[in-house]
């Protein structure tokens with residue numbers, strides 16, 4: 001997360017008081033991330049993460065926070081949002097922005113996870129996909145095709161001819177896929193941004209145990225297989241070339257399928273969904289890079305990586 005909105009201890013304390021969380025001991029801005037403003041909050045009663053939502057509207061937020069509560073309530077390693085003790089609301093207000101406060105989980109993200117970590121992730125992701133069967137709220141993926149069409153128009157002037165052609169071709173492919181082939185594939189409330197930096201592990205090396213799945217603020221009703229494609233593109237590709245690392249993908253898929261077997265139609269859709277997921281993050285990184293929002297702490301991520309992932313995914317035979 002970046003920091004777009006600064007808050008002082010004096011501004012945060014009344015919210016903590018209203019939520020019954022005691023006296024603020026430490027308020028630390030979190031520099032990593034892109035979308036929202038985040039602070040670590042420590043009181044005598046515990047540790048939390050405060051998020052001020054910069055682009056999402058208050059009426060969109062219950063979906064994300066209720067989803068986190070639903071998953072955490074089913075024993076998944078997901079931050080639990082704090083409800084207002086009188087109203088039960090999960091969405092609060094601070095510095096003129098809608099805000100959320102969730103439990104702070106232990107661990108740190110891994111730069112170079114191995115097959116053992118991919119297997120844990122596969123089990124957890126399948127658990128999340130099974131758990132959302134009973135989740136009652138509905139909200140579309142806000143980074144779906146409508147957003148992608150608009151973003152493509154905005155970033156196209158910054159692309160060279162070859163990249164612009166790739167963008168047009170891949171957008172057309174996804175339009176056709178969603179129109180003709182996606183119907184009937186299972187849909188649910190998915191994370192849709194489950195990158196390594198949104199996952200925490202306790203311990204190091206082979207022993208590292210998955211302790212947290214964070215940052216549900218791109219979640220939406222989507223194809224479950226799309227969620228898997230997002231994960232493969234971040235966790236199971238070579239960071240220099242963007243090429244698939246089959247042993248990591250295999251560890252992920254084997255563990256996932258032990259909990260939630262993919263149907264033949266889902267398996268067939270995975271390669272094209274990998275291209276769709278690479279396109280989505282190429283576009284958002286291009287937009288963040290070329291059309292940045294003012295923020296005092298923000299490190300945009302290089303878009304070229306996802307262009308490489310996309311080109312590599314387009315070369316893969318249709319068997320992930």
Ligand SMILES: Nc1ncnc2c1ncn2[C@@H]1O[C@H](COP(=O)(O)OP(=O)(O)O)[C@@H](O)[C@H]1O
Nearest residue numbers: 001002033034035036049079103104105197215
């Ligand atoms: N509930 C949490 N528990 C522990 N650390 C967290 C939690 N939420 C966020 N963080 C830390 O803050 C960083 C940025 O959070 P993230 O939700 O990914 O921001 P953004 O939505 O801007 O990407 C994470 O990488 C993690 O280190």
Ligand SMILES: N[C@@H](CCOP(=O)(O)O)C(=O)O
Nearest residue numbers: 033034035193195281285301
């Ligand atoms: N995971 C995305 C960035 C999405 O923003 P964040 O809020 O998860 O940091 C990427 O790597 O492009």
